[in-house]
Amino acid sequence: MNTLTKTLATITLSLSTIGMANAADSLFAADESVSSKLCVVAAQGSKIQLHKSIKDSGLSKRYIAENVTCNDQNILAFVQDYAKDPDEMNNALTNGKFNTNVEIIDLAAANTKK
Known part of the structure; x- marks a missing residue:
């Protein structure tokens, strides 16, 4: 009887932990507004x-x-922070014009070459 109780307690604890982990990743709209639904x-x-x-x-x-x-974030920044594939979703919102690649140019080195 003691083994059965321990087994049931372990299974219950495991299942509740899995349920909480899955619930932590879910997003929901705070209200019924169009913008909230679009964000989610x-x-x-x-x-x-x-x-x-x-x-x-x-x-x-x-x-x-x-x-x-x-x-309090632009939808593109929100998606970048919370979506599983943010670049794909942001490209869908911007018709492929969203780009997270940044090019850094050393202006001091460029000016000394003249």
């Missing part, structure tokens, strides 16, 4: 759902990319 859909990473949500909202991708904020 964009962060979830489904381009099909994002396209459907944009179409349902009646807003343009450009307007969303420039004006929608999520948790």
Whole structure:
């Protein structure tokens, strides 16, 4: 009987830990506003759902990319922080114009070569 109790307690603890770990990664809309729903859909990473949500909202991708904020961040920055594949989602929002590559040019070295 003691072994059965220990086994059940271990299984229960394991399952509850797994459930809490999965719940920690979920995002939800704070309210029923269009922008909140767009933020959640964009962060979830489904381009099909994002396209459907944009179409349902009646807003343009450009307007969303420039004006929608999520948790006091621009939607592109929010997606960059919380999405599983942020570059793909941000490219979907900006029609492929989103780029995280930064080129650094040494201006002092460029000016001395003249």
